[in-house]
Amino acid sequence: MSRALNMKTVVLVSLFAVLAGAALVPARRLLAGSTQSLVWSNHMTYDPLDVKVGDTVTFTWSGKLHDVTSTPSPACGGYTSLYEPTEDGDFSVTFNETGTFYYACSVGDHCDEGQKITINVA
Numbered sequence: 001m002s003r004a005l006n007m008k009t010v011v012l013v014s015l016f017a018v019l020a021g022a023a024l025v026p027a028r029r030l031l032a033g034s035t036q037s038l039v040w041s042n043h044m045t046y047d048p049l050d051v052k053v054g055d056t057v058t059f060t061w062s063g064k065l066h067d068v069t070s071t072p073s074p075a076c077g078g079y080t081s082l083y084e085p086t087e088d089g090d091f092s093v094t095f096n097e098t099g100t101f102y103y104a105c106s107v108g109d110h111c112d113e114g115q116k117i118t119i120n121v122a
């Protein structure tokens with residue numbers, strides 16, 4: 001009798017562990033998005049970037065003055081500063097909603113030279 005109960009307990013505990021493990025996997029996926037890195041330069045042009053909610057995009061540069069701003073459209077202008085101009089920068093943004101977002105450098109003619117990017121968040 002006692003042995004049968006113990007077996008039942010073992011089966012239940014094992015079942016619980018399997019179910020708990022299955023429940024944890026998707027939760028972990030939701031919490032940890034992936035990170036995409038951009039080398040932010042006015043000597044490059046940037047294709048639109050597709051990311052998912054929870055993902056992070058980092059903009060890094062060194063040795064030249066740049067900033068990061070958001071813009072209301074893919075056109076240059078209407079800059080809202082997100083990161084002040086600096087010669088060595090490390091800015092990151094994590095997306096918590098879907099949508100299309102535009103970023104540009106507002107220093108000099110950098111945006112017109114191609115230093116802007118469209119990020120699509122699905």
Ligand SMILES: [Cu+2]
Pocket residue numbers: 041042065066067105106107110111115
């Ligand atoms: Cu720049």
